[in-house]
Amino acid sequence: MDIKDNANEVSPKKEEFSSYDRVYTIPFRDAWKKSVKKRCPYAMQLVKKHITIHTKKTDIKIGCVLNDTVWNRGINHPPRRVKVGVKISGDQATVELFGHEYKSIKAKKAAATGGSMRDKLMARLGPKALQKQAEEEKIEGRKKEESGEKKQKDTDKDIRHEEHVHEGRKEISKEEMKATVHKEPEHTEHEAGEERIGKTKQEVKGK
Numbered sequence: 001m002d003i004k005d006n007a008n009e010v011s012p013k014k015e016e017f018s019s020y021d022r023v024y025t026i027p028f029r030d031a032w033k034k035s036v037k038k039r040c041p042y043a044m045q046l047v048k049k050h051i052t053i054h055t056k057k058t059d060i061k062i063g064c065v066l067n068d069t070v071w072n073r074g075i076n077h078p079p080r081r082v083k084v085g086v087k088i089s090g091d092q093a094t095v096e097l098f099g100h101e102y103k104s105i106k107a108k109k110a111a112a113t114g115g116s117m118r119d120k121l122m123a124r125l126g127p128k129a130l131q132k133q134a135e136e137e138k139i140e141g142r143k144k145e146e147s148g149e150k151k152q153k154d155t156d157k158d159i160r161h162e163e164h165v166h167e168g169r170k171e172i173s174k175e176e177m178k179a180t181v182h183k184e185p186e187h188t189e190h191e192a193g194e195e196r197i198g199k200t201k202q203e204v205k206g207k
Contacts, residue, residue, distance in 0.1 A: 020085035023098060026050045027081045036076045043070050043078040047095060051086060055093045063096030064103045 031043040044067070048060045070078050083098040096102040 019101075020098075021088045022055065022086040023083070024050060024054065024086065025081055025083045028078050029080070031078050032080075040071050040075045040078045047082070047084070051084075051093055051095055055086060055088060057088065057091060057093040059092040061092060061094045061102070062105070063094065063100065064105045065100045066095060066097040067105055069097055 026047055028043045028046060031039045031046060034042050044062065047062060047066070047070075051060050052058060066082065066084060069082060073079075084095050085098045085100075087094045087096075087102065094102045
């Protein structure tokens with residue numbers, strides 16, 4: 001009975017493997033060939049590159065424990081290799097150090113810094129800071145409204161000015177048309193010459 005019970009029991013290693021979809025050991029020998037200040041950043045690139053090649057996924061999320069393990073000894077000394085567990089969901093693959101559950105790096109940063117800016121203000125200055133911030137936002141909103149009204153007034157003035165100028169031009173053109181209509185037709189030089197010739201002929205006949 002004891003042998004059968006032991007056979008049915010699952011070893012802890014198998015349980016660890018079952019929590020991941022895939023398990024990989026990623027070597028960092030190429031990272032050690034880089035210059036001193038580029039080793040850890042290149043090691044992180046190697047993790048993403050290795051996972052994209054083997055899982056055919058483009059959206060790779062690296063966990064905070066894996067990130068801390070790579071950067072633990074500084075930028076100059078990444079580990080020689082790292083064993084990771086991968087979980088695949090749709091087009092996304094989450095990578096974490098083997099034996100650990102995936103935790104987002106952003107969530108860890110937010111928890112370390114104490115949450116959002118609103119939470120920080122509440123912790124430092126209390127509700128007065130939030131009240132002051134709300135008042136400043138209202139003042140900025142009023143300023144924007146006033147500037148919008150000023151712009152609208154300026155555009156209205158320009159439109160009125162243009163209409164006034166256009167009406168003035170129309171009045172001037174009407175006056176010019178009236179003046180040209182009432183003007184007596186001016187004689188041309190040819191007609192004036194003919195009149196002179198006619199007068200001289202009459203004078204000659206009178207004599």
